[in-house]
Structures are given as C-alpha cells and as structure tokens.
Amino acid sequence: MHEHLEQASQPEGLQRLVIEPVSRVEGHGKVTLLLDDAGRVQQARLHIVEFRGFERFIQGRPFREVPTLVQRLCGICPVSHLLAASKACDPFVLGSSAITPTAKALRRLLHHAQVLQSNALHFFHLASPDLLFGFDADPAQRNVFGVLATNRELGLRGIRIRKYGQEVIRLLTGKRVHGTGSAPGGFLHPLSLAARASMQQDIDTIIDWCAASLQLARDQYLANEAEYRNFAATRSAFLSLVTADGAAELYDGVLRVKDAEGRLIVDGHDPARYSDLIREEVKPWSYMKFPYLAPFGHDGGYYRVGPLARINNADVLPTPLAEAARREFSDYGGGKPVQAALAQHWARMIDTLMCAETIRELLDAPELTGSEVMGESSDTLREGVGVIEAPRGTLIHHYRLAEDDTIACANLIVSTTHNNRGMNDSVRGVAAQYFDGRTITEGLLNRIEVAIRAYDPCLSCATHALGQMPLIVEALAADGQPVSQLIRHADGQFSRALP
C-alpha cells in the first residue's frame, strides 16, 4: 500500500530521521525516514542492521550437530530452529521413512509448548502495554511492570502461561532455553511418566487462562476497532502450513497461500519444493532479504506469515475452543482475510489457545510415553527440507550434505524474513499517517515500534536485553543542522536537547 515510500525519487537534500535502536523488540533494527522541506515523508525503511551468517558458518559442520547449533539463532524461539533443522536432517538418517510415532508426539509437544510460551511473551510482555495503556501513555508505565502494577492478575497470568510452556520445554530438553532432545532421526530420550504427570497437572488452568486472554485481546481490538483497523495498514496474501484437508497445522503439513481477497491461490504445495514458491530479493540497505511468491511476480507476490496467516488460511482449527474463536474472527473479516496489523495480536491469542488445547491432547496420547524414539535406515538421502510454523510464522530450513556427511549448503528462511515487506509497509503507513513533519514526538516513535511489534518482537532471531534501551532520534535539516532531537535515557526518562 505504501511501496512508493520505499525509495524517494530525489533523496539528496531530504531531512533524515533515524530511530535506532527499535525498543521492546529483540535484535537490532533501525528505522529511517526522509522528509522533504514541507515535512512530508518521502521515504521510510525498516533496516535490519546485524548480520548473523549461520548459513555460512555451519558449512562443513557434521549434520548431527546442526539442529543443536542452529537453535542458537534465537533465545526466544530456539525450539523452532531445533525442530525445523531436525526435520530437515531426518532424511540423512531415515531416508524417506518417517520418524517414530513417539518421536513425532514428543516433537509436537515440544513445538506447541514453544509457540505457547513465545506467543505469551510476545503478547503479554512486549505488546500488551501498548494495547492496555494506549500509544501515547507515559513511557514509564508502558512496559510489563506497568501491566503488573495496574493489572496484577493479568500480568502474572501472562508470566505463568509462558512459564508453563518453558517448563514443558525444560522437561523435554533439559533446559528452558537451548536444550537438547530433538535430533536427526527422531528424539534422543523417551518421556518419563512422572514428567508427563507434571505437565498434566496445570494444563487445564493454562487453557482457561489462554481463553480469558484471548477474550481480552479480542475485546481490546474491537473496542478500538476504528483506530486499529487502519493502523499500520497493509494488504497482502498469506502463507502458512495446513493439513492436507485444510486444518491449521504447526509442525507438519503442506503450504497454502490465500490472496488478499481470500482466494486460494496455492494449496497442497509440498514444503520440500518451497523454492518453486518463494524467491528472495536483496536490497542494499538491509541485511534481511525480501521474499516474494515467485509465481505471482515481485509486485503480486507480497505475502505475510504468522498467527494472522495461520488463522486466515485455515478452514478449521483442530481444537474446539480455538475453532470457535476462529469462526468469530473469520466473521469479523466478512469471510475475507483480516488484514489489520493489530489484529495479529487477536489472531496470536487464538493461536495460543490452540496450542494449549493441543498440548492437553498430546499429553493424553498413549504414544507420547513410548520407548521407540529414534529411527534408522540404511537407505539415506543427501538433501532435506524442514518446514514448520514457528511462533512468528513459516520457518524453512534446507540442507545439502557433502560426501563426508558435513553440511555442504544451507538455506534458512525465518519467519521474520517473510514479514520484512509487511513490516516495512506498516512502518511507512505509520510514518505517513502520524508524522506532522515538524516535531518528533515520543508518541510517533512508539507508534512505529507498535507496528513492528505487532509482527515480531525478535527482528534478528537474537536475544538482547529487554526494556528501556537508550535512544536518540534527530531530525536534520537539509543543511545537516539538527532541528529537533529527542533522547530516551536508559531509565525511561525523556529529554530534549533542542526545541
């Protein structure tokens, strides 16, 4: 919707306004705005300014090490990378055979716990302060501690939902973050009955809390619908995994794309053939690539991923409470995909409820505590693709082996990358809508960050300190002289060095 703001026609001499770092997100991002003499935004970009390089430095490493290595891409969603890499490396051990039913149940449980905890972190810790207090609220209040101070029950509930997911991960992998468990060919250890009983103890409460939190996210959106509907607005197609019969699916399945009108334009696409569907474009001003749907060309191939895509794309959700919520969400969209950036939080909480319900089903499944966790085959393959729905959306790992079973070639497309164009378009929408061209306000900064957080709290799949990062934003006149400056200090206080 705002593509014309990606590149100013005559960038020379325009005022340059920089937001760096972007706060309450994990990783390093930077937003630049170029303004003309009348203060109108001529160019707006979200730059991802750090380079990770995992695809290169896992080359030459033994493949059995790779899932545990690549999970270090992220401190919020390491399990997603562990599982996507395990899936991609399964053919190196199993050939065309499937992992055992027990290994699959264990991986699915691990994955749903991961999405549960990560969604809870995203919604409660990072995004809810904006929604509960408003975009212009006192920045000192606008954080998770503010949520705890004003709505203690809600804040604690969010923390405990996340804690539950983390605890399931710990019981399965030995650690809450960066454990070991899933491996090429299956799972390394069976699950004890005691560990399962421990997980079963609180799951009903977690489902109740997730249902209540979904209600809150829904009510919050609908109460502010007039503003939220057009906030950071963009229009795209949606990509996600679904089962062969069109139900939402996080761990397995086939790729589906619905266009902005809700028409199925790709369905039943084999994830192993993702490269037929997705091309990646490189832009000189960001380390993050810009993928698009190849069959529809660069302009027509704009798509987004994540909970919004999952809920928009699914014909049905596999669990009853979540499915009822999906129907309501679908009714709100009038049968067409919901596009609003802030509706992502509503969709995210439907997704979270689906995870909690699925965890209960998995915990009751007899195969979960089986002993056959690792498979083997003498007829192995040399190339593998693993695709899952990570918390922020479709995650693709693709590896090819060298003769000596080390990685010859790797390609990773993480969820954030899919949404690069969406985030950029939303940032442009906010900048065009809210900047008056004269004074940078804290409210403007936060609105830009609100748009980014609606998609993703972890820009680079990296872990960094949460909270009040120091931030200086300057508007420079055409001659380079500062005309406005706003400083956010590490303690959350603001000051102006210039008027």
Add this chain to the structure above:
Amino acid sequence: MNGNDFTFVLDGENIRFEPGQTIMEAATQAGIYIPHLCYHADYRPRGSCKLCTVKINGRFGSACTMPVQPGMQIDNDTDELTAMRRRLVQMLFVEGNHYCPHCEKSGNCQLQAVAYHVGMTDSHYPHFYPLRQLDASHPDMLLDRDRCIACELCVRASLESDGKAVFGLAGRGSRTRVVVNSESGLLGDSDFSADDVAARICPTGALIPKREAYLRPIGARQYDLRDIAHNAPPDPPSPEQMP
C-alpha cells in the same frame, strides 16, 4: 624423619605416599584433586598442559611429573595457583575454537569442567579463531581439530594401548596440530577403529564417536551435578552408560 616415613604435606595435610609415586599419583590416591588435562593415569606423563602446576617447597613444578619426596611442602588449592590455572585454561580456549553451547561433548568435557572448577567466566584474551581442518572421513569417528588442545592423549593411547600409532603432533607452539598417520592424512584412510582405546581418551570434543551426539540428557551428563574435583578420575562415558 626415618626411612619409613613416606609422607608429605599437601595444602597443610599430611599425605602418605608410596615410593616412586608422582605428586599427582599420591594426591589422587589420597582423594585430592589436582587440576589436569594432559595427564592420564594409564600413560606416562608429559607435563605439557601445565595445569597441574603446584608449589613445591616454594617453587613451581608439574605435579604429574615430579616424584614425591618425604617431607615435601606442596601448595595446590590456593588462590594464586587457581588464578594461574584459570589463565592457562583461558589460553587454551582462545587458541582453539571451543564453542561449548553446541558442542557434543558439553557437560562431559574435561576442558569445560576444569574451566568451571577454576572459576573461568570469560575468555579474557582475544580469540585466535584459528582455521583448522575438520576430518569427518572416518565412518565411526570424528576428528574436530577446532577442539584439540594438543594433550597428546590420543597419540599415547594409540601407540601404547592400541599399538597403532595413528596420531602424532606436528607444528610448533600455538600452531601445533594433531596429524593422522595415513597416506592421505585422513582418519578414514588410517587403521583407526572406534573400538580403540584412543577413541575414548580425548578430554575435549576433538575426537568423538559419530552417532552419539547429545545422547546424555542435560542434567545427567558427567559434570552436570558434580564438580570435576569430585568426579575424578574423569573417564569418558561408555556406550553402556548412555541412558
């Protein structure tokens, strides 16, 4: 002191020893841990890692090579020696490429365990990031030179226990590297076997079996629950010990 008084003093404690024992042997027999990496009870000591350096009557010496004499006054567990050992371990870490977060040996690794024991919390020195060759040519074993600390235990075990002489050290100083005795220089072309004693001797993750990655769950690994000082002798886990 008479001719039968075979005792010495280690950190203020009277320790009995048998004639001919090294300080390391006598201390180990008495249940006292002296940090070490290149020492192994089954092989002749080399004294190359210097981690077992103790103060003998006020002078520095290697516990693994120095024979005990009656009446020796030896300092082992002191702040001064721990600080020096910490520096030595930090140098070992920066000279190689030791990435514990994803290393298969993590939790079962003597280098890592000794680092914890001596209180290493950072690398202190700038990393060398050396370019070293990974050898994955053997069907059952992996030689990851990134993690090699040149302790020579594989060299000694292959020669003395397996009678094969598969390994040797080449180069000097920080460029010292383990080399393989085969026409191509590749492990897969040597007569090395996963059943060799040398296959289970490496104190780090440099020489490890394939297909056993991360088998021991976090929390049940060798050094997860106990400091290496209470774990000695730190034999590598056998396949039967795997959960």
